[in-house]
Amino acid sequence: GKTTTSINLAACLAEKGKRVLVIDSDPQGNTSSGLGVDKNELEYTFYDLLLDNANFEQVKIELDFFEKLHILPSNIELSGAEIELVGKDDREYLLKNILDNINNEYDYILIDCPPSLNMLTVNALTASDTILVPLQCEYYALEGLSQLLYTINLVQQKLNPSLQIEGVVFTMYDARTNLSLQVVEEVKQHLGKNVYRSIIPRNVRLSEAPSHGKPINLYDPKSKGAEAYMLLAEEVIYNQEG
DSSP states (O other): OHHHHHHHHHHHHHHTTOOEEEEEOSTTOHHHHHTTOOGGGOSSOHHHHHTTSSOHHHHOEEOSSOTTEEEEOOOGGGGGHHHHTTTSTTGGGHHHHHHHHHGGGOSEEEEEOOSSOSHHHHHHHHHOSEEEEEEESSHHHHHHHHHHHHHHHHHHHHTOTTOEEEEEEEESBOTTOHHHHHHHHHHHHHHGGGBOSOOOBOOHHHHHGGGGTOOHHHHOTTSHHHHHHHHHHHHHHHHHHO
16 A cells, blocks of 8 residues: 555645655656656656766656646666665665755655665655555554564664654555454554544555556545545644644
8 A cells, every 4th residue: 555655645635735746766666657657768767866867856757637746756777776875875865865955845755665675765764754654454464564663663763863653544444344443453552643544445446546647536536545545635734734
């Protein structure tokens, strides 16, 4: 649910008039294609920005859907970044240094991280104020959550002491299964206030939208998935701005 949440939360925030930047920090580039970017036809990508081969304006794409929604796209080139960053000084802070220069241009910057803990993820955690954790409602997701909490703790100690957990948002929720209910209850007991009330259901339209290169609020604004992400966007805005 990581990429689905990055795409649709960003689009719902933009629909509400917020200035939003999405950073596709996953070499699979699914956030880019899910927002209608042809990732194989890009002159510059997030990879070029990280390695100082291009500047922010060259990499940024202004999306057609919403005037205030921009993306730093990626493709498979980014998978080489791990090796190329090895020799760089302060390599954990590369993204933070980039964002420090453009922070004022946006209300929200969302970074879609790779599925594994590598230098790209560490850069994202070092550059971020908060972490939003999409959690699938299944047993193995709970094991992943404890690993993630351990990682966040390490980053807080070594690189970014002000990093906070924004909250957990449940995805692929199926009200018909007891397991979904159990996972939700267990996480609420462990994390308490860090759990979003908005829950993202299993929804066919959410699965279909990326193949059309559209966020759910444009692909099918009346669907259960679109309603859920709009509610999540409202909750995020309320938590940030009161």
